[in-house]
Amino acid sequence: MSVDMAVAVGGLELRGPVLAASGTFGYGTEVPLLERRALGAMVSKGIFLRPRAGTPPPRIAETPSGMLNAIGLQGPGADALVRDYAPRWAEWDFPVLVNINGESASEYGELTARLDGVPGIAGFEINISCPNVEQGGLYFGNDPRAAAAVTEAVRRRTKLPVWVKLTPMVSDIGVIARAVESAGADALCAINTFVGMSIDLNAYKPRLSFRTGGLSGPAIRPLAVHLAHQAARAVRIPVVGIGGIACADDALEFLVAGCTAVQVGTATFVNPKAIAEVHDGIAAFLAARGFATLAELPRYLPRD
Amino acid sequence: MSGGRPSLFLLDAPVTSKRPAARGMFVISMRAPEIARAVRAGQFVNLGWAGGPLLRRPFSVYRAEDDEIEVVLKSVGAGTEQLLAMKHGGVVSCLGPLGRGFDLKGKSAVLISGGLGVAPMPLAARDAKAAGLRVTWVHGARTAAELCAESAGDEVVWATDDGSKGFHGTAVAAAADADVVLACGPNRMLAAVAERWPEAQVAVETYMGCGTGVCLGCAVPLKRGGYDRACKEGPVYRAADIDWPALPSHLSYAVTA
Numbered sequence: 001m002s003v004d005m006a007v008a009v010g011g012l013e014l015r016g017p018v019l020a021a022s023g024t025f026g027y028g029t030e031v032p033l034l035e036r037r038a039l040g041a042m043v044s045k046g047i048f049l050r051p052r053a054g055t056p057p058p059r060i061a062e063t064p065s066g067m068l069n070a071i072g073l074q075g076p077g078a079d080a081l082v083r084d085y086a087p088r089w090a091e092w093d094f095p096v097l098v099n100i101n102g103e104s105a106s107e108y109g110e111l112t113a114r115l116d117g118v119p120g121i122a123g124f125e126i127n128i129s130c131p132n133v134e135q136g137g138l139y140f141g142n143d144p145r146a147a148a149a150v151t152e153a154v155r156r157r158t159k160l161p162v163w164v165k166l167t168p169m170v171s172d173i174g175v176i177a178r179a180v181e182s183a184g185a186d187a188l189c190a191i192n193t194f195v196g197m198s199i200d201l202n203a204y205k206p207r208l209s210f211r212t213g214g215l216s217g218p219a220i221r222p223l224a225v226h227l228a229h230q231a232a233r234a235v236r237i238p239v240v241g242i243g244g245i246a247c248a249d250d251a252l253e254f255l256v257a258g259c260t261a262v263q264v265g266t267a268t269f270v271n272p273k274a275i276a277e278v279h280d281g282i283a284a285f286l287a288a289r290g291f292a293t294l295a296e297l298p299r300y301l302p303r304d
Numbered sequence: 305m306s307g308g309r310p311s312l313f314l315l316d317a318p319v320t321s322k323r324p325a326a327r328g329m330f331v332i333s334m335r336a337p338e339i340a341r342a343v344r345a346g347q348f349v350n351l352g353w354a355g356g357p358l359l360r361r362p363f364s365v366y367r368a369e370d371d372e373i374e375v376v377l378k379s380v381g382a383g384t385e386q387l388l389a390m391k392h393g394g395v396v397s398c399l400g401p402l403g404r405g406f407d408l409k410g411k412s413a414v415l416i417s418g419g420l421g422v423a424p425m426p427l428a429a430r431d432a433k434a435a436g437l438r439v440t441w442v443h444g445a446r447t448a449a450e451l452c453a454e455s456a457g458d459e460v461v462w463a464t465d466d467g468s469k470g471f472h473g474t475a476v477a478a479a480a481d482a483d484v485v486l487a488c489g490p491n492r493m494l495a496a497v498a499e500r501w502p503e504a505q506v507a508v509e510t511y512m513g514c515g516t517g518v519c520l521g522c523a524v525p526l527k528r529g530g531y532d533r534a535c536k537e538g539p540v541y542r543a544a545d546i547d548w549p550a551l552p553s554h555l556s557y558a559v560t561a
Contacts, residue, residue: 056523060512061511062357
C-alpha cells in the first residue's frame with residue numbers, strides 16, 4: 001500500500017516531509033551516493049553575501065552520541081552560488097532553499113535581493129542561530145526585536161517562501177517564534193545546534209579552535225523535540241523539526257509533537273542514504289497502522 | 305564526478321582476518337570487492353560499525369588485492385578498540401574509495417613513513433612499481449618494536465629515534481632524494497618533509513566528519529590562504545601548499561561513549 005507523503009510547508013508543496021538540513025548536504029552536488037529520490041527539499045549550506053574562509057582547524061569534535069562543529073560558515077559567497085549551483089538546482093525535481101546569513105539586518109536584505117528570482121532558488125531559510133560566527137548569527141536569534149527585524153528585511157525583498165531557523169539558546173522559544181511569525185515568516189525551523197564545549201585534557205584547552213561549537217546528533221534529540229513542540233504551540237505557521245534525527249521513529253516523534261516536516265542533518269554524515277531510509281520508514285509506519293496519508297498521523301499539540 | 309561507472313561505494317564488508325604488524329599495530333582485512341578494484345594509492349575508506357562511535361573513522365587503504373582491502377590501525381580510543389575487537393565475519397560499513405591519491409610519474413620514488421604513516425605505503429609501492437618506478441621505502445618509528453614489520457618496494461631502509469634498528473634518527477633524515485617523494489606520518493614530520501622537498505606529496509591526517517566533502521570539518525589551511533577539504537582535495541597534498549604552522553600537529557582521540 002502506498003502512502004501519500006505529500007505535505008505543504010510554508011508556501012512550498014513538497015513530495016515528502018523529510019528535508020536535508022543546511023550544512024549537512026553541501027550544495028547537493030558533492031556526493032553521488034547521497035540519495036535524492038525521497039528528498040522533500042534541500043536546504044543548502046549557509047551562505048553570506050561575500051565569500052568566507054571559515055574557522056581554523058580543528059573544526060569538529062565527537063562527543064557522546066553527538067558532534068561539536070565550528071565551521072564558521074565557510075562559503076563561496078552569493079555570486080558563486082548563483083553561478084555554480086543554482087543552475088543545477090533548477091533542473092532538480094525538488095525545491096532548494098538557501099540558508100542565508102548576515103552581520104546586519106540590511107546585509108540579510110541585500111543578500112535576499114541578490115538571490116531573489118534566480119532560477120533554482122525556491123525559498124529562503126534565514127539563519128539567525130549560527131553559534132559559530134563572531135557577529136550576527138546567534139545575536140539575532142535570541143532577541144525577539146532583532147529576529148523580527150531580520151525577518152522583515154528579508155520579507156521585504158522577496159515573495160518566495162521565507163523560513164526562519166531558530167536557536168535553542170533562548171529562555172522561551174515561543175517568544176522568538178511569535179516575533180518572527182508576526183514579521184512575516186512562512187515557517188519556522190526548530191532547532192539549530194546547541195552551543196557546547198569540549199576540553200582536550202592533553203593540551204589543557206578546548207578541542208575546537210573556536211573554543212565552542214554547535215552540538216548536533218542524537219544527543220540533542222529530546223531537547224529538540226521539546227523545543228520544536230514549544231515553537232509549534234506558539235504559532236500558526238508550520239514548524240520544521242530538526243535535531244538528532246537518524247531514523248523514522250525519530251522523525252515521527254517530531255511530527256507527532258506538532259511539526260509539519262523534519263530535517264535530517266548529522267545522520268547524513270554517517271549514512272548517505274539516511275534521508276531515504278527515514279522517508280521510507282515513515283511511510284511504512286503509516287501503512288502498518290492503516291493511514292493512507294501523512295496528514296492522518298495523530299498529533300499531540302495542545303494549544304496554549 | 306565522471307559520468308557512467310560509479311566511483312564511490314557503500315558496502316557491508318565482513319572482516320576476514322587480523323594480524324599484528326608492530327607493537328600495538330594491527331592490519332585488518334575485509335571483503336569489499338568494488339572498493340578493492342577501484343582504490344588508488346593514497347585514497348581512504350570511511351568505516352562505521354554497529355555499536356561504534358557516531359561518526360565514521362577514516363583509514364588509508366593499506367593493501368588491496370582481489371576482493372579484499374586492508375587497513376592498519378592502533379588502538380587510540382574507544383572506536384579503534386572496538387574495531388580491533390571485531391571477530392572474523394563481523395561487518396564493517398565501508399564507504400569509499402575517498403579522496404585524491406598520489407600522482408606517480410618519474411623513474412624513482414622514495415616512500416617516507418613515520419609510525420602509523422605506513423598506512424598508504426604498500427599500495428603506493430604497488431602503484432609506483434606498476435608505473436615503472438624504482439621504489440625505496442624508508443620506515444621510521446621511535447623504537448624497533450614500533451616499526452611496522454611489513455614492507456614493499458625494491459629497497460627498504462629502517463630508521464629509529466633511539467637507534468635500536470637501522471638508521472639512528474628520523475625517516476626524513478634517512479631518506480635519499482628521488483623523482484617522486486611520498487610521505488605520511490605525524491603532521492610535524494610532514495612539515496619537515498616540506499622543508500626538504502617542497503614538491504613532495506604528503507598524506508595529511510585531520511579530524512573528519514563525513515569524508516565526502518559536505519561537512520567542511522576536515523579543513524586544511526593553505527599557504528595561499530583559506531582552507532580546503534582533506535577528504536576531497538586531499539588527503540594528498542603538494543607539501544609546499546600547506547600552511548604547516550596552522551595545521552594541528554597533534555590529534556587527540558580521547559572521545560566517546
